[in-house]
Amino acid sequence: MFDYLGNATTVQQERDLQAINDFIKGFLGYNQCIVNILPAAEKSGNGLVHTYAGLLWMLSETGDTPEAARLHAKKAEAAHSLNEREKSLLDVLKLWVADDMHAVRRTLQDILTKWPRDLVALKIHQYDDFNNGRSLDMLRVTELCQAVAFDNAHFQGMRAFAFEQCHLFDYAEQAARQALVLDPEEAWAQHALAHIMLTQGRIEEGLSFLSAHTCEWDRLTSFLYTHLWWHKALFHLSLGQSEIALHIYDQHCWARDRTFSQDQAGAVSLLLRLEFAGLDVGSRWQELGEYLRPRKHDVSQPFLTLHYLYGLLRANRLEGAELLGTIRHAARSGTSSVFPVWHEIGLGLAEALTAHAEQRFGEIMPILDPVIGRIEQIGGSHAQRDLFEQLALDALVRIGKDNRAQQMLETRRYTTPYDVPTNEALAFLYAKSGLFALAEEARIRIIEVKSRSL
Incomplete structure (x- = not known):
């Protein structure tokens, strides 16, 4: 039988093929049907079904290596009837479980060279590239599939x-x-x-x-459902519609799977952006912090961990200090694949976030400056990492470093001339500096964009 993408499989039963296609469609399209592979694996002896079930567990971002992933790898290996492509996919699972990410990428590239319509392999490769700031690799690997996909x-x-x-x-x-x-x-x-x-x-x-x-x-999985609404909220914030953005947080961004990593990080990010826009978010930090408590030792993905840390600290949870201690240990210990990121970049970002959460604003820039130029290494998109620049701006304005803040703000206005939070900050700085005509220009830009949004 052939899968949804036209790749040959060793599947013998229609129900297994349906589960495999649900996984592929769900993984590539962020459709909730992806989870159908798990109950199917409970009844199946097919190796590819178990390989995909194990990969789903590895994608679940629990903060550790799920035991279920190991079990599915063993069951897939015991099937003995995998074809060459399926064996390579099983190798990906086993290497990932072993945290040998260099070998994972080599195996994925080998798969894509031989079977360029295996878009599951492409998606996993891009997932790892994205989490480690390798944007060129994200693009380069698509070249292997372009001719046939x-x-x-x-x-x-x-x-x-x-x-x-x-x-x-x-x-x-x-x-x-x-x-x-x-x-x-x-x-x-x-x-x-x-x-x-x-x-x-x-x-x-x-x-x-x-x-x-x-x-x-x-129909989307919790991650992309909440994340697309997160993007919509950012547009509202830029237009000065912070109350609408807060409504989106309540009704969409923090309304699906509150235990999932990406939803948690998105919630932290949006709450802080809402505060930067001048909104009082009430008790939402405390409510969010309750769901972040199990993350107190999760340093598996620096981008996500930094969000957990800030959320816990703002919620005044003791687990925030525990997580900071775990991060400091991760930055000293060279045993994991993420050690270089924590050692070179992540620890500095964590200390800067801690200083901001604890309102030690004068300490932020000396910590942040040496590392922010390499921030892509923590993963996440440049839109997501922009939160750190906004945090830097907030600190600079609070401690009166107006010259540097003005330079950053005008650079931001170059790409988004009518961004309301940027223009509000510029109006404040220019008025404070006695540049009243420039302050008035910024206020006029705010009025213009808000009038267009009515």
């Missing part, structure tokens, strides 16, 4: 996001638009376009675009 909407969505992370926005938009021609509901392509429009300052266009697709998102 160009007609696949999921592939074009993956290629679009890779282009976007490389700041190749024209190519990114072309690929995203092509994906949406192939499938108007291709959510990862919608996500790529949201990034493009945000980065290029096309705020009203971006809001209009996402608003036209919200009715399609209920």
